[in-house]
Amino acid sequence: MKDTVLLLAMNGLIWGLIIALIALGLSVIFGLLDIINIAHGDFFMVGTVLAWFSLSATGNFWIGFLVAPLIGFLLGAIIQRLVIQPIHSVAALSIVATFGLSLILQETVRITFGATPRRILAPIGGTVPLFGVDYEIYRLFAAAVAVAALACFFLFLQHTRLGIWMRAVRHDRETAIAMGIPARRVYVMTFGIGFALAAFGGAVAAPITTVDFRGGVDVLPFCFMAVIIGGLGNLPGTVAAAVLLSFLEGLIQSVADPTIARISSLVLMSAVLMLRPQGLFGGFTK
């Protein structure tokens, strides 16, 4: 019994770290462009599929870690330029546009990859004893990669020119433009980075979940929950909320079935929305 609790809690924690990557992408897009991105779950799904394609093309799993975010970034930049820019960040229209985008991404994957779900074998096999449980090494490795990627992203946001531009445009668009920051280019880059984060999350998660053209549908509500509970526009809050939620779901799953776990985190989220709409971790940092 104690073993199952520990195992599911660990699974929850690690899944939470990967979700944090994806939710961070959603939060960045939302905070900067005011876009409610219904297609974000599919960005993750595209990442898992890219990992599968690069594995089957080259025989080397690790290339996927490079290919998925790169292609994700390019796709994101193109999508921003073609679809998102013409609708001028009108949130209601963004829902329709990204809904259409979600259909197109899913259908394109169904045509090219096929409708049958597939699995990727973990590139690092074997288990390691951890607190008395035999734990899969790849999951631990995935957690480490996710943490490293999160750290890199926050360093990027704090210390590179593009990162500073992104924060500046989010803080005050008019002033940022007046100071000579190319806001349009920042928007294109931001959407690309959001897609890249989700796609990278997909590549890391591919050996843990199944690769399926509908794989993003379940991930999307979870990412939105993390973004809301963490507080809209609060990036560290998003990460903390994703990890916390997933960890809690893992704990509840050890005593009840997964659906009950999902329902309880939804109820928790309703309570947060009603009582602390600014999120669990402080205010609207926009």
Added chain:
Amino acid sequence: MTLAAAGATFLVTVPWSIPALIDNFWVSVITEILIWSLFAASVNLLFGYVGLLSFGQALYFGFGMYGVALGIDRLGLSFWPAFGLGIAAAMTMALISGIFAVRLSWHYFAIITVVFSLIFYFLAVSMKPLTGGDDGINFTLPPVFRFDGKAIGLTDPTFQYFFVLAVVSLCFFLMYRLINSPLGKGFLAIRDNNLRASLIGLNVYALRLIAFVMAGLLAGVSGALFAFFGRYASATYMFYQVSGEAVVWTIVGGAGTMFGPLVGTALFIVIREIVSSHWEHHSLIVGLLAILSVIFAPRGIVGLWNGWMSRLGEREPVKKAPSRLTLRAEP
């Protein structure tokens, strides 16, 4: 004016003569369009007239469906009580969730409505003995009424079409009356500026709650009709993607217009019916269409049409103006 008269004549005559003109397949497609357009109208009532974007209307659709299906299958109700149960279940649920949801606005409202609908979706999936989960529950249709000892029911596609058309028309008429009543003007005031609305003494919370329950009614009626139409109820119709489709239909058709949701729904369902028999990847076309329509017609198809009409209306008086005036106006 003539246009309005032509429109009214069209609405009075054409829909009622459709079963005489086309085959049963298309009659059933049009029946489905009518049912779903009522569902889209419930999104439109909230978003187009009160400014609340609900992403969880599928919850009330699902309650309407399950009210009918459980009423007939488990409680042994006949047609009208089951219909009533479905609508009452949807409205009660809308009242309960509305009490919480309408306190919030904009993004938060959209998210809390989707959260409520997800909670009940997962509940419906997990309570398999009652709801049948994703597989759903089937039931046999009771007759609508008995006439001269003969049972008349929805098993006849022509009668089913007329029944759905009558119910949907009634609901659209009620919505039209609601929007044009003082209450409806209050809705519009809240949509345009809820602070000003509250400053002139409107109770924003109460008005939003009324609108939310009315939208629940529309969604519940459409869910009940869809249960009769498909003779079953399933949890899959409570998933957030169903709500999302209604939002897309509404915005593509034209939010804030009476017939926008009908146009949007008809467009997407007709495309699905025509293309899906030839090409299995019809979602690509639907997705492309959704994107193109928000880029080129951000106020929806009906909004675009109204824009053309009013521009035509503006141009006419210019032509009629005395030629001297126009000559002087040009440099």
